[in-house]
Amino acid sequence: MDEMGLIQNIVATAVNLAGQQGAHHIHEIKIQVGAASGMKPESVEQAFDRVKSGTIAQDAHLLLEYLPMVCYCATCNVEFQPIDPLLKCPECHQPHCEIRQGYELALQEVEIS
Numbered sequence: 139m140d141e142m143g144l145i146q147n148i149v150a151t152a153v154n155l156a157g158q159q160g161a162h163h164i165h166e167i168k169i170q171v172g173a174a175s176g177m178k179p180e181s182v183e184q185a186f187d188r189v190k191s192g193t194i195a196q197d198a199h200l201l202l203e204y205l206p207m208v209c210y211c212a213t214c215n216v217e218f219q220p221i222d223p224l225l226k227c228p229e230c231h232q233p234h235c236e237i238r239q240g241y242e243l244a245l246q247e248v249e250i251s
């Protein structure tokens with residue numbers, strides 16, 4: 139996965155949003171990172187530091203919201219956090235349940251002035 143590219147998109151979106159509102163500085167950018175997105179918080183931070191320089195977000199603080207993986211079993215109608223890579227339902231032990239959360243990598247909030 140191209141972390142730099144993904145983070146660059148997020149920062150570009152934040153910069154556009156700020157621009158549309160006539161802002162000159164971005165103070166804080168909040169990003170949601172899902173546990174299954176393959177993104178490690180430290181690599182998100184490193185990529186962020188590199189792509190923000192030279193933009194109005196260059197002094198921005200990065201806030202990461204780390205989301206655990208959540209699966210759903212239609213048979214039992216339960217949501218659960220999988221504990222093995224087969225995504226087994228804890229009730230009926232059926233594997234490969236639907237993934238409801240965990241692949242997020244998205245801009246959530248931008249604080250501007």
Ligand SMILES: [Zn+2]
Pocket residue numbers: 211212213214215227228229230231232
């Ligand atoms: Zn089940």
